[in-house]
Amino acid sequence: MFSIMVLFVCALLCAFVCMIVTQITLKRRALRHFSLPPQRNWLLGHMGMMGHDEEGLNRIDTLIGQYFHSCAWFLGPFCNIVRLFHPEHIKSLLSAPASITFKDKIFYGFMKPWLGNCLLLQSGQEWSRHRKLLTPAFHFDILKKYVSVFNQSTNSMLEEWHRILATGQNTLDLFEQMSCLTLDTLLKCTFSCSGHTQGKASQYTAAISELSKLLVQRQHYLPYHWDWLYWRSEQGRRFQKACDVVHAFTASIVQRRRAELSEKKERTGEHLEFTAGYKRKETDLIDLLLLAKASQHGSTSDEKGEGLTNEEIQAHADMFMFAGHDSTTSALSWIFYNLAMNPDHQERCRAEARSLMHGGHTLSWEDLSQLSFTTMCIKESLRLHSPVLALTRFYSQAMSTPGNRIIPPGCLNCIGQNFAMAEMKMVVALILSRFQIFPGPGPVRRLYQLVLRAEGGMNLCIKAINESESSKSNRYHHTQTPTFMAGRDLQEHESMFSRLMERHRSKRKRFLLHRLVVLSRLSPGLEDRSTVAGHFEKLNLRLQRSRPGEDITGLLLLYPQHTLHATECSTETLLLILEDLKNMEETPHGGPLLNPKILLVSHDIPTRHFQSWSHVFLNQGQVPPHTLEQGLEEVLKHTLNQIQRLGLHLRNHAVNSPVIPDELVKDWSNDLPPETAVSRLLQTEMLLSPVHYMAIYHSPQHQHLDSGHVFSSARPSAV
Ligand code: HEM
Known part of the structure; x- marks a missing residue:
């Protein structure tokens, strides 16, 4: 039993x-x-x-x-x-x-335990309702009011910078500085709160950074995906503790404003909910949140007259405190990093800002639209060092990527983008008008924890600009000549963008993608064509296993007497495949292929033709022969176009198996290069053999290798 x-x-x-x-x-x-x-x-x-x-x-x-x-x-x-x-x-x-x-x-x-049921975590109808309710808080009429806060908060931070410099210290953690500044402006602008958070604010920012770190750690440790285990772990307890700090901080701000509003209501007898609804485009975010709840007029609330529950108010407040503060901190820190690395661009932004300030230290709302070069630098920095590196979504229906299908627009974007842009332009212009920023003592290393941070802080050097330097910078602008970029210091540095682009290029160089097309004859002694397919399949597998991240895609056409093989892979793999062909060429009776010739090597191709590697057996008569009148170049061009079209067919039919089914091949017969064309190309003198190609590759005189040439009319495999 x-x-x-x-x-x-x-x-x-x-x-x-x-x-x-x-x-x-x-x-x-x-x-x-x-x-x-x-x-x-x-x-x-x-x-x-x-x-x-x-x-x-x-x-x-x-x-x-x-x-x-x-x-x-x-x-x-x-x-x-x-x-x-x-x-x-x-x-x-x-x-x-x-x-x-x-x-x-x-x-x-x-x-969720941190941000509750907030906009950022909501989906579907619920998200639409809340998004509609909150959007008016970021209307331009409201943002205009915040300009005075941006001016005042940034200038008081800069006064502090002068005091720090006077002590002999000239290196600052810009991340820390920007964090204090953006928290201050966020609290003043959107939470109608100033002055009483000192002391608690640093606890709050420390808790946010702890939460960001713990969240990333949890994502990466599978057992902690189970709530039961996580909340019993040491990490889970730390997360809960940090949440408590954050919640207490925002709750105190919300409660304080709630008390202020009810006091005002009693004092003035004014129906604030009605006023807020009526002046919807002038109401700060926190008032919008608080007054939406009690509204019976259908004005600050949504069409159904529903407002927000206390939990929702708290959740949205927690979300705005985080989303509005950390992302802008990250963006500003990396903007200053990029400008420090690129003094010529920094100088140009400075000249632009100073020309609008007329000797003062403030900017108006209208000035922001004049900061065109500064805006370009901000956007470029956001592209190179995006504060939010990844977004995840899932869809309840199949989506095509990309294609001609047009999907009606929704608005899953950042609700605070105009606020952030106005603040960033203001802060960059105000800081650059009074200070120069230089690279710090050590390299800056990226660290991604919910937003892009800098490991150990963003340490950069600052130098106050004295009057003579600033008038020089103004003069540059008035003369309207770009020569201000040719100062002695400036010449020593190359431009930020050229430097960063070079860094990106040199990184990318290692991962350049190439396409190789090789023609060959099948060995007459070969009994089974699948030996050739098996050979390349094994080779690809071996190369992919030994090279993490390698993805070899392509297509092998196996004719009765010839082969055409297109492969897409990285530089190193390309060389190993060529080595393999060279070995076959050098042992003519030992290998399945004879007389291989390179039809094309395309360097640094922007995109793959093929999504995976597959092969197809083509039999006599299956592909119509090519017209003999065609000139050689025409045959060559036609063959390469056909290879490209085959890639498209495979992609459209989502063929991902190693062998392409016969019924598909029948439909594509017009796009299959005829065997006669392959044989004709093989007979020309102009194609290089792998042995010849490798000899040229290893020769120091050959300069075309990385040039990206595909082929010239005289020699198709010029590279
Ligand atoms: C440079 C600064 C900023 C960047 C780079 C940024 C980036 C983003 C991104 C990428 C999202 C989409 C997140 C997702 O769906 O997972 C987002 C959403 C959001 N952001 Fe920002 N943001 C910035 C500033 C701000 C500011 C200043 C505020 C508020 C004052 C804010 C409030 C929000 C909110 C509430 C959402 C959720 C919107 C929704 O789901 O409908 N952000 N932000």
Whole structure:
């Protein structure tokens, strides 16, 4: 009896494991149309492979360099995502309607104990209702009022900088400075609160940075995805403690404003809810939140006359405190980093700001639209060092990426973007008009914890500008000549953008993608053409295994007597594939291929033609022969176009299996290069053999290798 029970339990367990394994496999198979970077192992997938420090972020850059548009990514056994990198791929998804867009549990759900049921974590109808309710708080008429706060807060910080310099210290952690400044302006502008938070504010910012760190750690440690375990762990307890600090801070601000409003109501007898509704475009965020709740007039509340519950008010307040403060801090710190690395651009921004200040230290709302060069630098810095590096979404219906399908726009964007832009322009202009910023004593390393931070702080050097220097900077602007960039100091530094672009280029260089097309004859002694397919399949597998992140895609056409093989891969892999061909060429009777010739090597291609590697067997008569009247160049051009079109067919039919089914091949017969064309190309003198190509490659005189030339008319494989 006992053994039957044991057997029964074992059978149940086996069935359960089989079910889970099948589910995982099916879920992963659903993403088979996307390239799949090598994983840690089958179970964990890519979990923890990237990291959030400088090295981890470099690995992400590498991934983007290699996969360019998108790739599949498996976070443990159950969470499979598609990573989209290219703006064109992301654009349509971000503007998808709110009704089909949802936020996930891992990236957003873990924030719930901290941010509650706030806009950032809401989806669908609920999100639409709250977003509509809160949007008026960021109307331009309201933002205009905040200009005086930006002026006053930034200038008082700069007075402090003068005092710090007087003590002999000239290095500041800009992240810390910007954090204090943006918290101060946020509290004053959107929470109608000033002055009484000193002391508590530093506790609050420390708690936010603790929460950001703990959230990232939780995402990366699979066992902590289970609430039960997390809240019993030391990390979970620390998270709860930091949440308490943050909640107490915002609750005190909300309560204080609530008391002020009810006191005002009693004093003036004014119906504040009505006034707030009537003057909706002049009401600060906190008043909008608080008065929406009690409104019976359908004015500050939504169409249904519903306002916000106390929990919702608290959640939104917590969210605005975090979203409005940390992201702007990060953005400003990296803007100053980039300007410090690029003194010529810094100088130009300074001249622009000073020309609007007329010797004073303030800017008006109207001035902000005149800061065009400064705006360009801010936007470029946001692109290079984006405060929020990744967003996650899931959709309740299949979405196409990209394509001609037009999805009606929604508005899943940052509600505070105009506030942030106005503040950033103001702060950059005011600081640069009075101080110069230089690179700090050590290198700055990126650290991504909910927003992009700097490991150990963003330490930069500052120098106050004296009057003679500032008038010089004004003179530069009045003469309207760009020669101000040619000062002695400035000449010593190259431009920030050229430097950063060079850094990006040199990083990318290692991950350049190339396309190789090789033609060859099949060895007459070859009995089975699948030997050739097997050879390349094994080679690709070996190369991909030995080179983490490598993705070899392409197509092998196996004719009765010839082959045409297109491969897309990185530089190092390209050389190894060529080595393999060279070996075959040098042992003519040992290999399955004879007389291989390179039809094309395209360096640094912007995108792949093929999503995976596959092969197809073509039989006699299956492909019509080419017209003999065609000139050689025409044959060549036609063949390359056909290869490109085959890539498109494979992509459109989502073919991802190693062998292309016969029925598909039939439909594409016009786009299959004829075997006669392959044979004709092989007979020309102008194609290089792998041995010849490698000899040129290793020769120091050859300058074209990295030039990106595809082919010249005289020699198709010129590279
Ligand atoms: C340079 C500064 C800023 C950057 C780079 C930034 C970036 C972003 C991004 C990327 C999102 C989308 C997040 C997601 O869906 O996961 C977002 C949402 C949001 N941001 Fe910002 N933000 C900035 C400043 C601000 C400011 C100043 C405020 C408020 C005062 C703010 C409030 C919000 C809110 C409430 C959301 C959620 C919106 C929604 O889901 O409808 N942000 N922000």
